[in-house]
Structures are given as C-alpha cells and as structure tokens.
Amino acid sequence: MPHLRALPPPTPGEIKAAADRISGHVRPVTVVSASPSLSLALEFMQHTGSFKARGAMNFLLAHQEAGTLPAAGITIASGGNAGLACAWAARAHGVRATVFLPENAPPVKVARLRSYDADVRLVGQRYDEARAACADFAETSGALASHAYDHPLIAAGAGTLTAEILDRVPGGLDTIVVSVGGGGLFAGVATAALEAGVGVVAVEPENCRALDAALSAGRVVDVPVSSVAADSLGATRVSSAALEVARRPGVRSVLVPDEAIVEARQRLWTDHRLAVEHAAATAYTYTPEAGERVATVLCGANTPLSDLT
Structure with a gap:
C-alpha cells in the first residue's frame, strides 16, 4: 500500500543490524561458480522461495524488539512473494497475518498463503x-501494515545478501547484478555493495522499467x-x-527484452539445472565485460516449471 511520504534507503548500519537480527531465522545464501568470472547467488533457495523472506523477517523482528507489533498482527496486500514471506515470518513467531488479494487471485496462491496460516x-x-x-483494515484493526518493498526495514533485510555474497566469493567482486521491480532488493543490496566498493547493475524488462x-x-x-x-x-x-x-x-541501469529473459531462464535450466522464475532470469541476462568479476542474484523460484525443456 502506498506511503504518505518518501522513505529513505537503509543505511549500512541498518543493514548490519538486520543481518544480526535475522541470523538463524533465514538461510545463508549459497553461491556457486558458473564460470571463472561469474558467480551465482542462489537466493531462490531461501525460505518461501525468494529473497523476500529476509525483509519480512527483519520487519517483523524489528517491530517485535521495539514493542510496536500490535496484538492485531501484521497485514499486507500481496499474493506474490512478499505476501508469502510476510505470512511465513508471522507464523514463525506466532503472529497473526492478514493478507489481502483480489477475488480473482489464482487459487494456488490462496492455498499456499493459507498453508502458512x-x-x-x-x-x-x-x-x-x-x-x-488492506489500508482500511490496518486503520480499523490496528494491525501493522507491511509493504512488499518500499520500507527501510524491508530493504535492509534484502541488503543482508551483499555481505554473504562477498564472504563467499574468493578473490573479490567488481559487480553485483540484481533484477529490479519495486526496488527493495536493489536498494538494500546496492547500498551495502557500494559501501564495500562494489558496483551494481540493475536489470529491468523493457516493459517493466519503473527504475x-x-x-x-x-x-x-x-x-x-x-x-x-x-508477476514479480x-x-x-x-x-x-x-x-x-x-x-x-x-550503479548502472540496464533494460532487456522479454526474449532475452526467456532464453536466460531456459539457459539456467539447460546448463546448470537451476529452475527459477523469470524475475531471477532477468538478472542473468547480463553478460560480464572482459575481466569483470560478477555475482548475479537469482532472486526467486516461485513459478510454473512446465515450460522448461
């Protein structure tokens, strides 16, 4: 749901605090080598199948620590990865989660959300x-309204990926590549990467070019x-x-056509047996320049797999 005021990006200190806060609650990212110059951060192996679990857990725990988590629990409008992450984090800590969707939402999404109680x-x-x-419910019930991406705590949680990636790539990195939708993953990862002297490439589909x-x-x-x-x-x-x-x-901003995204997703499956959603494949479309040491974040895998051959 929209905010009434612009919210700032997380600071490096807030990202470090988020890392300490969510340690033991989320899965540390696995990083593998795809070539001498390219590493893949397999964040689609995270709880609920996407990086969103980091921000959702940080948001909930930070409010719990501050005593600002109401008895009415937490609420969000999202049937995608953010909604799943919010429901998962809430269930892990015995907190009520109320998730709003349109009536025509796919039954599989509704069922999965309900599986998280x-x-x-x-x-x-x-x-x-x-x-x-959702906004009306938050106002009348007192539930804490979360957001899919536009909040410093959400972005700080996502930004915890950067230090984990840097720790796992011997010899250092020049660039981290991330897909961009609303910008929560990018804002967090890029803040931490730039602080460490590492560049960032933000990749968007040509027809989803909000950044x-x-x-x-x-x-x-x-x-x-x-x-x-x-969808993501x-x-x-x-x-x-x-x-x-x-x-x-x-920071560099790059646009790619859908054809390249589809091809990249298929290539990840054919060459590496990694089944990811198109959002993750969007980042994989980036080709490192000569000598550039790159880590590409594969951000999620909540997708039908019937079209992979």
Missing part, C-alpha cells in the same frame, strides 16, 4: 482494491507494465529509496 481476505477484482481494503523511467524523469513516475516477468517485477512505480541509490556513482 494466513487469514486471506479476497476483495474486489484488482490489486488496487485489495490494497485499499529506468524514474532515472530518465528525475523523479518517481508511474509506468505501464507488460512482461513475462511482470511489475511494479508500476519504483520506491524513492531505490531511485536515490540508483543515482549514486557505481
């Missing part, structure tokens, strides 16, 4: 209606979304925090 509310035919209902459009306009703007990766990367606007980080030296 979430109270699933189906409202309207569009996500905007579900978001509005690239914001950079071009000089401000956050709404964009249409239409891509094979839109289809944010209509990027967070102001992501835009702020993307303006820093050491």
Whole structure:
C-alpha cells in the first residue's frame, strides 16, 4: 500500500543490524561458480522461495524488539512473494497475518498463503482494491501494515545478501547484478555493495522499467507494465529509496527484452539445472565485460516449471 511520504534507503548500519537480527531465522545464501568470472547467488533457495523472506523477517523482528507489533498482527496486500514471506515470518513467531488479494487471485496462491496460516481476505477484482481494503483494515484493526518493498526495514533485510555474497566469493567482486521491480532488493543490496566498493547493475524488462523511467524523469513516475516477468517485477512505480541509490556513482541501469529473459531462464535450466522464475532470469541476462568479476542474484523460484525443456 502506498506511503504518505518518501522513505529513505537503509543505511549500512541498518543493514548490519538486520543481518544480526535475522541470523538463524533465514538461510545463508549459497553461491556457486558458473564460470571463472561469474558467480551465482542462489537466493531462490531461501525460505518461501525468494529473497523476500529476509525483509519480512527483519520487519517483523524489528517491530517485535521495539514493542510496536500490535496484538492485531501484521497485514499486507500481496499474493506474490512478499505476501508469502510476510505470512511465513508471522507464523514463525506466532503472529497473526492478514493478507489481502483480489477475488480473482489464482487459487494456488490462496492455498499456499493459507498453508502458512494466513487469514486471506479476497476483495474486489484488482490489486488496487485489495490494497485499499488492506489500508482500511490496518486503520480499523490496528494491525501493522507491511509493504512488499518500499520500507527501510524491508530493504535492509534484502541488503543482508551483499555481505554473504562477498564472504563467499574468493578473490573479490567488481559487480553485483540484481533484477529490479519495486526496488527493495536493489536498494538494500546496492547500498551495502557500494559501501564495500562494489558496483551494481540493475536489470529491468523493457516493459517493466519503473527504475529506468524514474532515472530518465528525475523523479518517481508511474509506468505501464507488460512482461513475462511482470508477476514479480511489475511494479508500476519504483520506491524513492531505490531511485536515490540508483543515482549514486557505481550503479548502472540496464533494460532487456522479454526474449532475452526467456532464453536466460531456459539457459539456467539447460546448463546448470537451476529452475527459477523469470524475475531471477532477468538478472542473468547480463553478460560480464572482459575481466569483470560478477555475482548475479537469482532472486526467486516461485513459478510454473512446465515450460522448461
């Protein structure tokens, strides 16, 4: 749900605090070598199948520590990876999670959310209606409203990936590559990477270009979304925090066509037997420059696999 004010990106200190907070609650990332110059961070092996578990756990635990987690629990409007992560983190700590979805949400998503003991509310035919209902519920019930990506605690949780990746790549890195939707993963990972002297490449589908459009306009703007990766990367606007980080030296923004994303996803399966969602394959479309030492974050695997051959 939208915020009334722009929220800042996490600081390096907040990312370190998040790492300490979620240690033992999330799976440390596995990093493998795909070639002498390319490492793959297999974050799709994370709890709930995506990096979102890090931010969700950090958000919940930080509020629990601060005594600001209400008896009404936590609420979010998301049937995707963020909703799953929120419900998972809540169940792990005996907290009530109320997740709002449109009435036409795929039954498989509803079933999986309920498998995490979430109270699933189906409202309207569009996500905007579900978001509005979630906001109303938070106001009337006192539940704590979470967000899929636009919050410093969420981005800080995602940013804990960076130190783990750097610890696991002998010889150091020049660049970390991440896919960008709303910008939570990017804002966190890039903040920590730039602090460590490592560059970042932000990759978006050509027709889900919220960050690239914001950079071009000089401000956050709404964009249409239409891509094979839109289920995960289809944010209509990027967070102001992501835009702020993307303006820093050491960040590059790249757009790729859907055809390249589909081919990259198939290549990950054919060459490495890694089955990921199109959002993860979006980052894998980036080809390292000569001599560039790169780690690519494969961010999630919540996807049908019937089209992989």
